[in-house]
Amino acid sequence: MTGRYGGGQGRRHGGGGGRGGGRGPEPEPIGGVRDEARLSSELLRMDGASYGRYKSLKGDWDFGDFTLTVERVQADPFAPPSRVRVLVPDTGIPKSAWGDPVRRRATADYLGRRARRLLRGSLLKIDTGGQEVIERSSCQLTDGGIDLRIGIDLPGHGRRIDGRTAERELCRTLPDLVDDLDWEEIDVEEAVAFADTVADTVALRARLAERNLVAFVAEGAVLPRRSGVSDEPMTRGAVPFDPPESLRVSVDLPHRGTVSGMGVPEGITLIVGGGFHGKSTLLHALERGVYDHVPGDGRELVVTRDDAVKIRAEEGRRVERVDVSPFVRNLPTGADTSDFRTENASGSTSQAANICEAVEAGSHTLLVDEDSTATNLMIRDERMQALVHGDREPLIPFIDLVRPLYREHGVSTVLVMGGSGDYFDVADQVIMLDAYHPHDVTERARELAHERVDAGFALPRARVVEPASVDDTTARGRGRIKRRDTDVLVFGENDIDVRAIEQFADPGQITGAGLALRALVGGRHLDGTRTLAEALDSLDEALDRGGVTLLGSDFGGDYVLPRRYEVAAVLNRLRALRVAGQR
Numbered sequence: 001m002t003g004r005y006g007g008g009q010g011r012r013h014g015g016g017g018g019r020g021g022g023r024g025p026e027p028e029p030i031g032g033v034r035d036e037a038r039l040s041s042e043l044l045r046m047d048g049a050s051y052g053r054y055k056s057l058k059g060d061w062d063f064g065d066f067t068l069t070v071e072r073v074q075a076d077p078f079a080p081p082s083r084v085r086v087l088v089p090d091t092g093i094p095k096s097a098w099g100d101p102v103r104r105r106a107t108a109d110y111l112g113r114r115a116r117r118l119l120r121g122s123l124l125k126i127d128t129g130g131q132e133v134i135e136r137s138s139c140q141l142t143d144g145g146i147d148l149r150i151g152i153d154l155p156g157h158g159r160r161i162d163g164r165t166a167e168r169e170l171c172r173t174l175p176d177l178v179d180d181l182d183w184e185e186i187d188v189e190e191a192v193a194f195a196d197t198v199a200d201t202v203a204l205r206a207r208l209a210e211r212n213l214v215a216f217v218a219e220g221a222v223l224p225r226r227s228g229v230s231d232e233p234m235t236r237g238a239v240p241f242d243p244p245e246s247l248r249v250s251v252d253l254p255h256r257g258t259v260s261g262m263g264v265p266e267g268i269t270l271i272v273g274g275g276f277h278g279k280s281t282l283l284h285a286l287e288r289g290v291y292d293h294v295p296g297d298g299r300e301l302v303v304t305r306d307d308a309v310k311i312r313a314e315e316g317r318r319v320e321r322v323d324v325s326p327f328v329r330n331l332p333t334g335a336d337t338s339d340f341r342t343e344n345a346s347g348s349t350s351q352a353a354n355i356c357e358a359v360e361a362g363s364h365t366l367l368v369d370e371d372s373t374a375t376n377l378m379i380r381d382e383r384m385q386a387l388v389h390g391d392r393e394p395l396i397p398f399i400d401l402v403r404p405l406y407r408e409h410g411v412s413t414v415l416v417m418g419g420s421g422d423y424f425d426v427a428d429q430v431i432m433l434d435a436y437h438p439h440d441v442t443e444r445a446r447e448l449a450h451e452r453v454d455a456g457f458a459l460p461r462a463r464v465v466e467p468a469s470v471d472d473t474t475a476r477g478r479g480r481i482k483r484r485d486t487d488v489l490v491f492g493e494n495d496i497d498v499r500a501i502e503q504f505a506d507p508g509q510i511t512g513a514g515l516a517l518r519a520l521v522g523g524r525h526l527d528g529t530r531t532l533a534e535a536l537d538s539l540d541e542a543l544d545r546g547g548v549t550l551l552g553s554d555f556g557g558d559y560v561l562p563r564r565y566e567v568a569a570v571l572n573r574l575r576a577l578r579v580a581g582q583r
C-alpha cells in the first residue's frame, strides 16, 4: 500500500548512525576558546583539508545566545548526515504557548515546520511531520527555549573539506535560523491558531467517551486525499462531509466553539455502499483520527478514540504464543490454539492474531475494511456451512464474535463491508455512502436482518514476554535500530516487516517503535513477570513524564513518538520474540 506517509517529503535516513569510518585515528576536538568566531576561522582554515578533519568539530560551540553541539560527524561525504544540536535557552516564547503538554507539542511542531521552511535550500535538514502533529525528537521546547536536532551533510570537494560552505551553513544560516525562530519574529497569530486547532482536536477526542462515541466526523470535513501517494487534501472535486441528521451531534470546543458532525456510536457500525463511493476513504480518515492534524488538512475535526486499531489480514507473519482460541479451534495439525505459534500465518489466522493482539494491548476500538481482510474469517454463509460441516471448519468467523466482543468486553468495531449483507444481523448502525454522501440506513438494514445466535468471546490470555528475546544488539556487539524505507525496521540482527502496520502516520514512528522496544527492556518495563499490557502501561507512564526524547538520549537520528499499539505490533512481528508464559 502506498501513500501512508504523504508525498513530497523525500527519502529520509533512518538514523542509527554510529558506524565509524575507521580510517586512521580520529583528530582531537579543537581545544581552547570555542565560540562562534573561532568556529568560523577554524572552518575557513580547514578548507581543502582531508574530510576526516571535520571530526575535530565535535563538542559544544558557544554562540552567545545559543549553543551548537556537534554530536556526530560523518566519516565521508556519502555517509548519513552529521548531527548537530542547537540549544537556545530563551526565544521569548510565552508560557501560554508551552505551558501544557498539548500546547508544547503543537508549538514545537509549528516551529519545526517553520525551521524546515527557513532551511529550504540549505545543507541543514530538520525532520518535521506531514499532516499529523506528533511529538518528535527534532524540535523540543524547553521552558521558554528551544532544542533542535538537525542533520547536516558536511560539504566536501571529493574527500576534501569545503570549509567555506560549511562556514556559511554553520556560522551564518544557523544563527539566522535561531533569530528567525524568536517569538518576536514569528507570526504569533498563526502559531497560536495552529496550537488552538490541535487543542480543539484533543478536547474533541476526550469528549468521545462521555458521549459513548468511538469517532466524530465534522460537517464540512474533507476526507479524500490528493492521490494514492499524497496525504494532502484533495483540492478539486472533494465532496465535503455532510452528516446524516439521525447521527448528528454537537460538541463545544474550547477555541472553535460549537461544532456539529456525525457521531459514530459505540457498538458495531457498518459502512456500506457501492464500490468507489468513499467507504475506505472514510475508514482511512478514522484510522488517522487517532492523531491530530495540521490546520487546512480537512480532517482537523475527524477524531477517533485514541485506542483505535486497524485490523487486517497479513499472510506470512509470525505469531508467537497468541491465544487465538476465540477464532480458531480444532486445527488439522492438532495445535493448541490458545497457545498458538506459527512462523507463517495464513490470511485468516494472521487476522485472528491481529485482533487478539490488539485487544491484548488494550484496544477497545477495532477498524476493519473488507478490502484487506480474509473473507473466511469474516463470514461463512449458509451454503458453505451446509457443505463444510462445523467440525471440519476450525474458524469461528468474526461475524459471530463481534457482538460478544462488544457486549462482554466493550470492544467496538467499525467495519466497511460492501460485499455481503450478513453483517446486518449484528450491526447497531449502518451507514451507507452514496456518491460520498453518508446516509443512515439502519432501519432498512434491520428489516433485512436475520436472527443470529452468537458465541461468547473469552478474552485471550495475556502474555509475558521473555525480555532477553527483545535485543537490538548485533553480532558485532553494538546496538542497531534503523529504519529501511517504510518497510522494514532493522532491530539488531532482525528485520521486522512493518508494512502491514497501517497506523504508522510518520516514518519516524517506525524508528520510534524500535527505540520503544529497546526502552521496554532497558527501562525494565518488560521484566519477565509483567504482562505485555502492563509493560506498555509502564512505558506509557514513563513517556508521559519524560517525553519522546526519553526513547533516544543516545540515538543519532530522528524519531517520532509511536502509539503503544504500534509498539506492540512491532514487537509481535519480531521473529526472535519469545513468550515466557501466559496468564
Ligand code: ADP
Pocket (backbone or CB within 6 Å): 223, 224, 225, 234, 237, 238, 239, 240, 241, 273, 274, 275, 276, 277, 278, 279, 280, 281, 282, 436
Ligand atoms: P470504496 O472503498 O467505497 O470503494 P474509496 O473510499 O476507495 O471507495 O473511494 C473511491 C475514490 O473516491 C477514491 O479515489 C477517493 O479518493 C474518492 N473519494 C472518496 N471520498 C470522496 C469525497 N468525499 N469526495 C470526492 N472524492 C472522494
Ligand code: MG
Pocket (backbone or CB within 6 Å): 279, 280, 281, 371
Ligand atoms: Mg474500499
